[in-house]
Amino acid sequence: MTTLRPVILTGDRTTGQLHLGHYAGSLRNRLDLQETHDQFLLLADAQALTDNAHNIAKVRENVFQVALDYLAVGIDPAKSTICLQSALPALAQLSMLYLNFVTVSRLERNPTIKDEIQARGFGRDIPAGFLCYPAAQAADITAFRATLVPVGEDQAPLIEQTNEIVRRINAAAGADLLPEARALIPPVGRLPGIDGRQKMSKSSGNAIPLSASADEISHAVRQMFTDPNHLRVEDPGCVEGNVVFRYLDAFDPDKKELEALKDHYRRGGLGDQKVKRRLEDILQALLEPIRERRLELAEAPDYVMDVIRKGTGRAREITDRTFDDVARGLGLFVL
């Protein structure tokens, strides 16, 4: 791991176990990225608190669960740094500093924040921490001097806001203290829930967690939505928006066979059962080793804790140094 590699910051809010949607959208990419980048994975418990202050136990318990998920899919602590957000004081220090370089109305105009305020039904009772989280995210990104941030398309405005803060800090310092970051939008779109809903989430009951048992996987695939108009095997079926095919697009390693299968389905004569069987085989093969590794790791909590501790230790050195650089560069009083 050399610091000459480009730095990537990514991570997950610790509000639940990770699922197939995470695997398709981000975890899989991270396995590649750790080979070529200096990758930091943030167990984002502090950010999770911005809308879960009433349920801290959930946020705490999922720190360990998400770390298990990372290691189970093949994140290698020798290549990637797994670290705990709330244990990195420089992130809070930079957040508080950056809040002076962004106005309340700018935060309120952030499209991601606007959408999420609506989605969460906060109304007038937005926790201040939630409104401020773009500044906290700017702190996360810049503390690691990350230049690449994998995000969903809907989160690109957050990177723009980070870069606005970076430009203001650099202007105030009269020097290029911090690099701007670039959003890395994943090639694969978001995986739908098994019920066809846009978003897979544990709370909606439409997710397949990475820890799913063989039976749970079978059950989920059986329940999966297909083409509601494809009633008889001989009918022509629709592939677009068909959840089973969306999953095959994401996970089938044999793209040629998949295209042939789609053609057959469109023509008619291919039953949902057969397509689902193919998907199930693929998912069972994908998830079995992850599940087994996850069970092994769960039996070795000391090892997992050690990974988090060591990663957080490394992250602390880096982020403390950044805060010190920023404080000196801006001309704060430094002891």
Added chain:
Amino acid sequence: MTTLRPVILTGDRTTGQLHLGHYAGSLRNRLDLQETHDQFLLLADAQALTDNAHNIAKVRENVFQVALDYLAVGIDPAKSTICLQSALPALAQLSMLYLNFVTVSRLERNPTIKDEIQARGFGRDIPAGFLCYPAAQAADITAFRATLVPVGEDQAPLIEQTNEIVRRINAAAGADLLPEARALIPPVGRLPGIDGRQKMSKSSGNAIPLSASADEISHAVRQMFTDPNHLRVEDPGCVEGNVVFRYLDAFDPDKKELEALKDHYRRGGLGDQKVKRRLEDILQALLEPIRERRLELAEAPDYVMDVIRKGTGRAREITDRTFDDVARGLGLFVL
């Protein structure tokens, strides 16, 4: 210094040298309080940045100046702890945590914030750090477990907001993690500027800094507003709202003589010159040793830095411990 003494948190934004108004309203009390309390004086540079992000040099330079003022008036580092806000990461960590326990609309309703937003003419462009500073102040107060906070009457709502956060944190933890604090309103009201304006401030040019030379003191007293209708010595004069008498009320050690003087002034036959001479003698006697001590200390910057470093070191231990207690008490994931 025993920890059994009640804890007081006080301090000053590092935006300018301290002046007679600070002496009358707070510094003087602190000399008494340090004999009976565990007193922390916060060099509040981080708070100063919430409305001075465009002028960081001013905030930095006045850290040292305010520390000089403290030591010059007789704050004793063996009795009081002088510490630098931006060098205490736990304050930022607690601030970010507390922001999750207060809503944006509650911050906007804070009367002190409302007044100050108007006074500063921020309009819609309020820096987010400024809106959030009540949470930061709650962090300052609770990080030291202070139960007494000397504030002006206009700042009492900030203590109420702190206590609201304390109650929420304690409720979330299901334990009395943090003590509530009480505002300690100073017995003497605010000292007016020499021009009679409500507030003495360096930027208004109506302040007498603690570092004022003998000539500057003479000049300031000569310029001081009296009763505009008291034109001839033999005329009856008004004592109420008369700046010279407001200052005598604050600094004249001989209250009996002062009452006699007021009676004489009211009856007529006592000229402004004579009253001003009395005030000047008192102020010269008060400020001469402070000025001399300040000059000596300015020649010994290493000593002053050492005081700030040692105080901040002690403060860091205490505030880090509080953050750790709060994190564990709330049930965050602690490494």
